[in-house]
Amino acid sequence: MTVNLQRLSQFPIFSTMSGELLQQAGSFCQFKTFPKGRFIFQQGEVPKYFYLVEQGMIKVYLDTSDGREYILHLVESGQSFAEAAVFSMPQYPANAMALTDCETIAVPRAEINQMIETDSVAAKAMITGQSMWLRRLVSLTSLLALDNIATRLARFIIEHAQSQQIQLRDGTHFSLGMKKSILASRIGTIPETLSRNLARIEQEGAIVRQGKSIKIKNYETLKKIAFPEF
Numbered sequence: 444m445t446v447n448l449q450r451l452s453q454f455p456i457f458s459t460m461s462g463e464l465l466q467q468a469g470s471f472c473q474f475k476t477f478p479k480g481r482f483i484f485q486q487g488e489v490p491k492y493f494y495l496v497e498q499g500m501i502k503v504y505l506d507t508s509d510g511r512e513y514i515l516h517l518v519e520s521g522q523s524f525a526e527a528a529v530f531s532m533p534q535y536p537a538n539a540m541a542l543t544d545c546e547t548i549a550v551p552r553a554e555i556n557q558m559i560e561t562d563s564v565a566a567k568a569m570i571t572g573q574s575m576w577l578r579r580l581v582s583l584t585s586l587l588a589l590d591n592i593a594t595r596l597a598r599f600i601i602e603h604a605q606s607q608q609i610q611l612r613d614g615t616h617f618s619l620g621m622k623k624s625i626l627a628s629r630i631g632t633i634p635e636t637l638s639r640n641l642a643r644i645e646q647e648g649a650i651v652r653q654g655k656s657i658k659i660k661n662y663e664t665l666k667k668i669a670f671p672e673f
Contacts, residue, residue, distance in 0.1 A: 448466065453521065454523055454548075456523060459568045460569075468550075468555075471551055472549065472551075473549045475492075475547050475548075476544070478541065478545075482541075483545075484525070484538070486505065486537050487534050491529075491551065492552065493523060494523060495522075495550065496521065496523065496546075497548060498544075498545060499519075499542070500517055500518065500519050500543050500545070501517070501524065501545060502539070502540055502628075503515045503525075503537050504539075512624060514627075515537055517625065529550070529552045592630065592636055592637070592640045593644055595630040596630055597666075598670070600650070601665065601666070611659060613661060614659065616658045617657060618655055619655070619656075648660055649661050649664040649665035
């Protein structure tokens, strides 16, 4: 399937390229799909591509020596991953697996490196695009640092429900639809801390945990935890 150049231009690394350069990049990029549960790559493999996620969610993680899984980050639609491996590493340093059915644009190592080495304008455009994205991430990280875990968690519960078009009110019952390790990674913490803060929000009377689901006990209390500035 041909890569959509307009969609390609929406990813930071290609966002400042001219039309001519974008066409050149599009000529060697490949559209790849991965079903839920499929590895995109595994730790130790020689890097062949970095990826732009058009749809879906991908986890990048390490397997620890004691058999546990440590999630490095979750990659969602509009984001990219594995650039560092393609540009500067002999092996992928971690595993990547599709958490949902995913549609991606695969950028091949040989072609993108050749483009950078032979065209300084293309190299500058990619550096500029990534720098703008990095500045945005630093700003978001600074904002996250100001929020405690309970605030992040309560906000995530509300925003997740809204994204699923769930009407939130006292008595609303719904599932977050993900493992604790995934949820913890989404809000920038670890599963143990997540569990403590779920218990804290429950103790404050905002929610009731029912297995893997949540029941809203007091929506106003939940909103006060999520948005303490209002």
